[in-house]
Amino acid sequence: MTAYIVRRLFATLPVMAVVALFVFFLLRFAPGDPAAIIAGEDATTEAIEAVRAKLGLDRPMVEQFFVWVTQLLRGDLGVSIFSNLPVTRLISQRLEPTVALTLSTLFVAVAMAIPIGVLAAWKVRKWVDRVVMGFAVLGFAMPVFVLAYILIYFFAVQWQMLPVQGYQPIKEGLWPFVESLILPSLALGITYMALIARTTRASMLEVLSQDYIRTANSKGLATGRVLLLHALKNAAVPIITVIGIGIALLISGVVITETVFNIPGLGRLTVDAVLKRDYPVVQGLILVFAGAKVLVNLVIDISYAFLDPRIRY
Amino acid sequence: MFKRILAGAFALAVPFAAGQAMAQEKVLKAVMHADVRVIDPVWTTQTIANIHGALIYDTLFGNDADQKPHPQMVGKYEVSPDKLTYTFTLRDGLKFHDGSPVTTKDVIASLKRWGAKDGVGQRLMGFVTKMEPVDDKTFTMVLKAPYGMVLESLGKTSSSIPAIMREKDALTDPQQQIKEAVGSGPYMFAKDQWVPGSKAVYLKNKDYQPRTEAPSSFAGAKIPGVDRIELVWISDPQTAMSALVNGEIDFYENPPNDFLPMLEKARGVKLLKTGKIDSTQGFIRLNHLQPPFDNVKARQAMYYLINQEDFLRAIVGNPKYYKVCPALLTCGGPYESAGGREWMKEYNPKKALQLLKEAGYKGEPITVLSATDHATITPATQVLIQAMREAGINVDAQSMDWGSVVTRRAKKDPPAQGGWNIFVTTSGGVGSANPVLHTWIGAACDKGLFGWPCDAKIEELRNAFGMAQTEEERKKIANELQARAMEQVVYVPFGQWDTPLAFRADKIDGVVPNTGLAVLWGITKK
Numbered sequence: 001m002t003a004y005i006v007r008r009l010f011a012t013l014p015v016m017a018v019v020a021l022f023v024f025f026l027l028r029f030a031p032g033d034p035a036a037i038i039a040g041e042d043a044t045t046e047a048i049e050a051v052r053a054k055l056g057l058d059r060p061m062v063e064q065f066f067v068w069v070t071q072l073l074r075g076d077l078g079v080s081i082f083s084n085l086p087v088t089r090l091i092s093q094r095l096e097p098t099v100a101l102t103l104s105t106l107f108v109a110v111a112m113a114i115p116i117g118v119l120a121a122w123k124v125r126k127w128v129d130r131v132v133m134g135f136a137v138l139g140f141a142m143p144v145f146v147l148a149y150i151l152i153y154f155f156a157v158q159w160q161m162l163p164v165q166g167y168q169p170i171k172e173g174l175w176p177f178v179e180s181l182i183l184p185s186l187a188l189g190i191t192y193m194a195l196i197a198r199t200t201r202a203s204m205l206e207v208l209s210q211d212y213i214r215t216a217n218s219k220g221l222a223t224g225r226v227l228l229l230h231a232l233k234n235a236a237v238p239i240i241t242v243i244g245i246g247i248a249l250l251i252s253g254v255v256i257t258e259t260v261f262n263i264p265g266l267g268r269l270t271v272d273a274v275l276k277r278d279y280p281v282v283q284g285l286i287l288v289f290a291g292a293k294v295l296v297n298l299v300i301d302i303s304y305a306f307l308d309p310r311i312r313y
Numbered sequence: 314m315f316k317r318i319l320a321g322a323f324a325l326a327v328p329f330a331a332g333q334a335m336a337q338e339k340v341l342k343a344v345m346h347a348d349v350r351v352i353d354p355v356w357t358t359q360t361i362a363n364i365h366g367a368l369i370y371d372t373l374f375g376n377d378a379d380q381k382p383h384p385q386m387v388g389k390y391e392v393s394p395d396k397l398t399y400t401f402t403l404r405d406g407l408k409f410h411d412g413s414p415v416t417t418k419d420v421i422a423s424l425k426r427w428g429a430k431d432g433v434g435q436r437l438m439g440f441v442t443k444m445e446p447v448d449d450k451t452f453t454m455v456l457k458a459p460y461g462m463v464l465e466s467l468g469k470t471s472s473s474i475p476a477i478m479r480e481k482d483a484l485t486d487p488q489q490q491i492k493e494a495v496g497s498g499p500y501m502f503a504k505d506q507w508v509p510g511s512k513a514v515y516l517k518n519k520d521y522q523p524r525t526e527a528p529s530s531f532a533g534a535k536i537p538g539v540d541r542i543e544l545v546w547i548s549d550p551q552t553a554m555s556a557l558v559n560g561e562i563d564f565y566e567n568p569p570n571d572f573l574p575m576l577e578k579a580r581g582v583k584l585l586k587t588g589k590i591d592s593t594q595g596f597i598r599l600n601h602l603q604p605p606f607d608n609v610k611a612r613q614a615m616y617y618l619i620n621q622e623d624f625l626r627a628i629v630g631n632p633k634y635y636k637v638c639p640a641l642l643t644c645g646g647p648y649e650s651a652g653g654r655e656w657m658k659e660y661n662p663k664k665a666l667q668l669l670k671e672a673g674y675k676g677e678p679i680t681v682l683s684a685t686d687h688a689t690i691t692p693a694t695q696v697l698i699q700a701m702r703e704a705g706i707n708v709d710a711q712s713m714d715w716g717s718v719v720t721r722r723a724k725k726d727p728p729a730q731g732g733w734n735i736f737v738t739t740s741g742g743v744g745s746a747n748p749v750l751h752t753w754i755g756a757a758c759d760k761g762l763f764g765w766p767c768d769a770k771i772e773e774l775r776n777a778f779g780m781a782q783t784e785e786e787r788k789k790i791a792n793e794l795q796a797r798a799m800e801q802v803v804y805v806p807f808g809q810w811d812t813p814l815a816f817r818a819d820k821i822d823g824v825v826p827n828t829g830l831a832v833l834w835g836i837t838k839k
Contacts, residue, residue: 031713033720038351040358041738042432042472042752044762045723051356054488082350083509084490093508149551157555164555165547262547262556264511272510272548275716276350 005302012294016287023286024068027279028061034081034277055081068283077287078280080273087284090269097167098265101188101257102250104181108189109196110243117200117239118227121208124201132197139194148187148260155183165262184261188254192246199242203235210234236307244300248293339539339838341821343564344553345831348546349513352494352502355427355473355487360741363472364830367531368515368542369410370476370496373401373420374468375531378588378828380647380743382464383532385524386415386477386497396459396782402451406522409479410501417446422483424467424475430487431473432752436779437466461787462749462779470531470829471744499523499537499834515542528835530588530828538823538837550688557582557815563838564824565815566831569688570629576815583818587811588826590646592636592742595624595693596753597805598764600734603727605674612802613656614668618700620660624807627692635810641754641795644809646746648791653799657806662704669706678709680728682718682736690715693807694737722763736763742809743829748778748794754803766803 035052036043043051052058056067071078077087120132156164162183168176207213208231216226255267266285273281304311347361354366375385384390388404407415421444428438440460446452454463467475482491494502500515507513523534545562547553554572556562558579568576576582597615605611625635638644639657679701683694694710701708709728713721718736726732744750755775758767774794781787814831816824823835 031717031720033723036719036723037716038357038359040362040472041360041740042358042744042762044432044760045725046760047430048723050488054486080350080509083352083507084492085507085509090509093511152552152555156559160559164559164561165552166545166556166561259549260552262545262549262552264508268548269510272348275714277716 001302001305005298008298008301012291015294016290019290020069020072020283020287021065023283024065025061027277027282028064030277032277033057034279037276038082068280072287077284080281081278082276087280090281091266091284091288094264094266094269096169097258097263098254098267100167100170100177100181101184101254101263101265102247104185105189105192105250106243106247108185109192109246112189113193113196114200114232114239117197118204118232120197120201121204121231122223122227124205129201133201136194136197139190140198142191144187144191144256145260147190148183148257151183151187152260167261167263167265180263184257184263187260188250188257192250195246195249196239196242200235200239203238204231207231207235233307237304240300240303240307244296247296338541340541340543341539341564341833341836341838342543342545342562343831343833344547344556344562344566345544346567348510348548349507349544350509351490352504353490354476355430356490358431358472360472360830363474364833365494365502365513365544366474366476366496367470367498367830368500368833369494369498369502370474370478371407371415371498371535372468372475372477372531373424374464375533376465376468376470376828377529377532378826379529380465380470380590380746380828381532382468383526383529385468385532385535386420397456399454399456399463400447400451401454404524407497408520409497410495410518411479412520413479414449415477415497416449416480417452418449419480419483420477421446421452422480423477426478426483426485426487427473427475431475433462433466433469433750434473434475436749437463458780459782460779461781465747466749468531469750471741471750472830474830497521499535500542511546513544515544517541528825530825530832531830535834537834542833554815557817560817560820563817563821564833564836566827567812568815570631570634570810570812573631573634573813581817581819582815584813584815585824585826586634586813587742588828590643590742590746591827591829592643592645592809592811593689594638594643594740594742594745594809595628595689595737595807596740597697597735597737597807598722598753599802599804600732600764601766602725603732603734605669605672605677605679606734608672609801611669611672611674612805613800614665614672615802615805616656617659617661617665617668618697618704619657619805619807620700621657621806621808623700624693624696625810627696628689628808629810634813635808638806638809641745641798641803641806642748642751642791643742643746646742648746648748648788650788650792650795652792652794652796656799656802662700666704666706674706676707678707678728679734680709680711680732682721682733683710683712684715684718684737685712687715689739689810690737697735697737697807725765741829748775748791754794754798756798756801756803764804766801768797768801768803771797771801771803 036048039048039051079086116132120129123129152164155162166180168180170177216230255271258265258267270285349361349365351357351362354363371386373386374382376382386403386407387401389402391400428434440456441454442457443455479495485491499518499521501518503514503516517537517540523536526533528534550569553565557565599606599612621637629635636644639654642648642650681698684690698708698710722736724732728734740753752762755761756766756768756771774790778787778790781790820839821836823837825832
């Protein structure tokens, strides 16, 4: 197992190198110029060119690439063209909200999706199943921002139970922290929940048709015990896979959720940096996202071995 | 109830005490039109960087709500009888946020940096032969010829403000951003709490000694009204509006026009129309370097495609907030003029096409840079494209985000090689009210703004305005300038509109109309 993990970690290096190459040149070939944005509305062409020269953006692209790669190899992601702050500081400022939102969404989604998926499989083709699956289709089809605005309208503006926007770090107190995450987690979690619930139902249905489940039932075991101990554990591999895929979906999903709920996370940092053409920040973020994705996949792969003893690395 | 029960449960379970000290503070939470990403108001002309700058830096003079300059950091000043030497003495008690006194070395270095970068500053420095300290508090500015805009320039409230920085910051190359934002103004920038793209925090400068005169825009007493100002960036306007209605923020600088009816009805929320001249002017910029608009007749043809009401209804909707204004100098401003208005009397697409043909236009595609993500420029561009197509003009509308428009408009190449013919933009009413501050009215060829109008007479008139010594003389020149600029079509205006400020009248006092930049320091919390 250890050798496998080490091998997988080394295999990430070429992946990250390709990502770095791709993101650098893609950004440079995209239209837009940070110097023009920095110089502002009333800046002359001369002023823009002067800013561009000072930022080194007028140098050959290959030279810029090597400067950046050299920095990277030293562990330095560079500084923001706009704020002059290190990219690592900008990312670390935004990490907590995104991690908190992702984990709380994961918690909401998994905590609700697995029971209703199991329930739908148990009561297959009954009205419960149809309601659950109808809800899953609706949840998956509804755009996050629509649901977000509906939740804001009712829970924040009309009933004033929860805040409209913003994020409170956990150091400001547990309740403010939780309060700021309820609506965003629900808005983001419902789509995700629908995905997990459907997968849970499908996987459970397959397992419930196996002989050993029939044996367990004929032994007179309680339904709950059969469902949760015998069936769910063996149905877990596809569910874990979809949760893993979902984490990647969450990374892209938080962009919209963070914007609507004004959560200063990595998603908003990415969008803002792309719109402003803040190259070092976008490059740093894409590398972080790629690294996170590779690690999540690794964790998921490793978890298979624990859930299914037949899987060995 | 639900909220209280949950909060109570959490409070019992987890006795976090953090934030108690913060609760005692008077905090103003304001959502501005953009986020603070750049801390140097001289390095960029971005309005938000200058709102930030106006909080932390002071200026030698401050223009009042009528754009008349009054001493701010200056205690007294004298102008020699030949109007060539200005002697300024700083008032007592001026200190930077690090505790060091403000001296004339700081002032001169700051003015030199601003004068090397800012358009108005460059014009002023074109007249200045030397600036020398007499002592730590007094310095002289010597001009080569009398210039009537010295004090207005030093007190300007549109970007970039002539912020007085520490000498060590002001010695930074004007093309590079300063690293530390340490000023002597009413608020101090809390850099450690700054989250670019989310929040910028300003703390009350307890050592600040305001002037004693009544406040008026950037003039008079700047009395910090709250302990802490948080410029919170909410990029989604719907969320910002909901946050204001819900009382989570106190001040919303530019609510979109669509939301104004809802905000007018919201409990506790008040809308304040912008100042007399702090409107927004929308206009169409033509590329004077490329055909067909290198021909004045083709440029004049565009006047016949503009029905300002069409544009203003698309952008604003409610006539209460817009004004038809077929002029280049702000309508309602001190130099509002009738010069050249006759060009925009008639909406006549057939005549437009005829004039274009007379100018040699044979149906070639005309490239319009069409921004897709701007609240006002996007609908205005759509109206323009429709009007051009209805007139029979071959329009090549190239859709892109505003960031790409900003980049593309700087290209002088022919449209087929990445250049352009037309883009739409806006300008602040305060800047547009004054021929010298209004850079878009200039026609300085290659040294001018995108579109590069080139007309020596216009530049002569702008210089003459700056050198004029009486208000009457200025008005006469402004009229002549506008007539000439309209004839040459430096740009085609499509109207003027207000963006009211929205704020919680039940929570804050002291909100005043913007005059170029938002005036936040005087706001107090109830």
